[in-house]
């Protein structure tokens with residue numbers, strides 16, 4: 450964790466996420482909870498990696514559009530991003546019946 454001031458008001462890690470240069474990934478083996486950074490504010494949606502277009506979860510075999518109601522229930526640490534539906538299918542995922550990605 451990097452703060453730009455001694456009081457800890459300027460969280461550089463959060464600035465990187467807010468500016469779109471980084472995404473939240475919560476490693477649970479430490480005392481930091483990145484979701485605390487937006488305490489009292491709206492927590493950002495999980496963001497796709499470079500070429501991410503569809504998202505699935507390590508806990509299911511469905512892939513979704515990122516704005517699908519089910520995609521939003523996927524925790525960032527469980528998200529698996531695909532650049533194309535072909536890539537998702539090749540990984541053994543099937544199209545979500547709700548958002549119906551190709």
Ligand SMILES: [Zn+2]
Pocket residue numbers: 512513514517518519520545546547548549
């Ligand atoms: Zn879906």
